[in-house]
Amino acid sequence: MKIGVDFDGVLYDSERYLRVKAELLDIENGGCGVVDRSCVCLEDAYGWSREQVEDFLNKNLVEMQNIAPILPFAKEVLQKLADEGHSFVGITNRGMNAPGEKEATEKRLAQDKFPISKVVYNQKNKLQACIDEQVDFMIDDRFENLIPLAKNGIKCLYLRAMPLGELVCDNVTEVQNWGEIYRIIKCFENKSKQ
DSSP states (O other): OEEEEOSBTTTBTHHHHHHHHHHHHHHHTTOOSOSOTTOOSHHHHHOOOHHHHHHHHHHHHHHHHHHOOBOTTHHHHHHHHHHTTOEEEEEOOTTSSSTTHHHHHHHHHHHHTOOOOEEEOSOSSOHHHHHHTTOSEEEESOHHHHHHHHHTTOEEEEEOOSOOOOOOOTTEEEESSHHHHHHHHHHHHHHHHO
């Protein structure tokens, strides 16, 4: 199978690192912190202007992506699946938010030695990239990214980090960690062989 993987919040804990950095900056600037915890975009989460968000991302995004650790067992599970014959393509919006983001990502991926054969950058809407790359499964941490994929028959794993209400959508399975991801892919693979 070909598996698409997002980077931030899926392979790397960069979403949480960025969120903490934003929280600290908001407090330093006299803000009251999170306005809406369920919002992913910083404008809505903190009530920032678009200019404040762009300034924050330009100054902090690449640094947070560089220092964020790999999520527990992400590398081991990808390697295990690769050893079993699966292939991986990174599908990410990295490259569109801050200068140097793509170059820093290439360097980090080489350093971390993930078994990813290709990266498709600048993907806000990941459906076309998944179709073009013939992805069987997509792993992402943003539910809204997965809905169009699921509606087009692509199996999706939603690696959930934010405390939100129950989200239900055909072809989307919620997971909490890379052990669950491995279990679900293996179960799907076993059912497909029957």
